[in-house]
Amino acid sequence: MKGAGGTAVSTCLKNNNYFTMKIGLLEFNESIWPSLERTRAFYLDTITKRFDTCAVTTSNNGEINVTPDAIVNFMGNAGWELTTHPDCPLIFGIHGGTILNQAFLRTHLGKLRPSDMLIVNCQSDIDILNSMFADNAPTLCHLPLPVDDTCFRPMSKQQVRKQLGLQEDDVVVGFVSRLLPQKNLHRYLDLLVQLKKQLFPRKVKGIVIGKYWIDYPVLDYQTGNYPNYIQQLIEKLGLKNDLLYFPANLSNDDLATCYNAMDLFIHPTNSIDENFGYAPVEAMACGTPVLGAAYGGLKDTVISGTTGFLMPTWVTDAGIRMDTFAAMQFATGLLTDKALKESMSAAALRHAAGYSRETCADILCTAITKAVEGYNEDVPAINASLLPVPAISSQEEYLPEIDIPWKYYKEQVRYYVSNADNKPDEETLVYTSVPVVQLSADRVQLDDPAWPAVYPTDALTQTIISYCQTPIKIKTLLDSCDTDLPRITVLINAGLLSYSHEKV
Incomplete structure (x- = not known):
């Protein structure tokens, strides 16, 4: 509720009853992705059961047909491309978009206000979004997704x-x-x-x-x-x-x-x-x-x-x-x-057990309620500001040429992986990332359909590869061939070698 409606919201929350709020549903179309369709069904079932809802549509000129207490845009572009910001908070589901749709997000995130909300499903997405905003960022919500414990349970x-x-x-x-x-x-x-x-x-x-x-x-x-x-x-x-x-x-x-x-x-x-x-x-x-x-x-x-x-x-x-x-x-x-x-x-x-439907539904509904309660039409409409786009780090082109290459995603993926930097030492084990195919005397390819990288090689690199068919301690490798730790680190950063701090 806007303005004086705050008291009513607080009262209804005590009774776990949200029906005093009108929540608009935008872009809740069925998805061909099974996991995304499952998430959509969870959103839809939860919101319609706990709130008074209405369908929101947009005209050709980007105007909405109704102004509820909040609009939830599950997926699609309609909510992002509104001509003017409506007189209510906008709530967006972000389903992998922080990695896949960076250009689109950067085009539209600056239209959002602190009273708007972005819902994501992992801490890595929170970290990515926090790295993008300079000031007046929208609210971020980490929403785990539910598993049906009536089906997924222990059996004999x-x-x-x-x-x-x-x-x-x-x-x-x-x-x-x-x-x-x-x-x-x-x-x-x-x-x-x-x-x-x-x-x-x-x-x-x-x-x-x-x-x-x-x-x-x-x-x-x-x-x-x-x-x-x-x-x-x-x-x-x-x-x-x-x-x-x-x-x-x-x-x-x-x-x-x-x-x-x-x-x-x-x-x-x-x-x-x-x-x-x-x-x-x-x-x-x-x-x-x-x-x-x-x-x-x-x-x-x-x-x-x-x-x-x-x-x-x-x-x-x-x-x-x-x-x-x-x-x-x-x-x-x-x-x-x-x-x-x-x-x-x-x-x-x-x-x-922490991923029950009730637990996840409570998080979603609390987030929507927070957006409604936090919205105040008397606050000046200040849009979010974004930090500059980080530069794409230079790299060799080891992978095949495609329309949107790996380097487009690389900097954002750094937030998804667990190791921020590759810092092997002499006690670290190294080994070829996957089986290596010899293409010629000076070229090898990884036998990996996910990352079919091709590497130019010299005699020393070929020798290193031969030693690394099974995990070997870097100290042993340095004693066995004329190489050094910086050279091994280069091959790790190139993706030809993997490493482990485990013991043999």
Whole structure:
């Protein structure tokens, strides 16, 4: 309410009843993205149940048809492109836009006022937005997203494995995601093969749930060929008889059955706009520990060392890299230590309880109420001011040429990764980021459809690569070939080598 309506708002909040407020809904159209559609349904159900709502439309000249107490623009451009600011706060859902839509945001953020609000789903987005505003910034809200605890809950492992045709003593690790290069199914398969070797003679099985999206436009290096790449990789790694595959259209009950059958859920995402991630929270709600990338929303949802483990991540000139050596150390430790697995399973259950629908709905409604109560028509209309656009750091062009290249996203992605700087020392382990393909005597390529970087090499670099096929301590590497720590650091920053502070 505006003006004298503040008292009524406070009274209705005590009774958990928001119906004295009229909330306008703008751009709540259905989405082709399953996760975004799920988020839209949560917003819509929560707001319509707790507030008096109305539909807001805009005319061709950018004017709204009604002025409620607040307008919530779920997605789309309409609210951003209004001709004049309405006489109420504007509330925008930001769904990965801080990474993907930087140019659009910078064009429109300066129209907002301190009484407006931006709702994001991870702390990394809060950090990015805070870095963009110089003064009079809108209010920022960190909204976790809910998991249905009536579906995603612990079940009898013996029963669900029998249902899936798995043995009770199998080691089962799972992957649930859209099947895109940036989601790193291929890295999951590499980890699966390593676990088979490490845990032999125990049988290791994988569960993969997802759908290929061959026309995904972001960092589209090898997306169209990804299904063929994965099939060839499965054959090459000898995993054909070790995988259960299910399409992405499983019911929540069937999905929960799969989560419960897993000993470990693996989520090695490099998807640059991974601002939340439903699947890791769903897995934890079923009591399954998570091994994920320390990236974006996962840094908030997975408690490393308690509910699972987060692989350190960092930015390079040729994309995102992660410490897969540390991942294997954790995975083999967890899968061979029953007490640790039970402890992490219990911790995952407790932690996932904080993502209930009621908890997340309360955060959303409190945010909307805060925007309404904070709006005062007597306050001068002061727009936000933005800091200059940070310069794109210089880099070699290791990745294939595409319309919107990696360097466009690189500076913002620094807020999503876990390691701000790469500072190896002589005790650090280094290893090739992924398998390396020799293209010629002086060129190598990473066998990675997410980051198919090509590097020019000299004789020394080729020697370093040969030593780094398995993790090696930098001190040992320096003693073995004529190189130095700055040279190794350059190769890490280029993305050719990865590093780990774990011990062999």
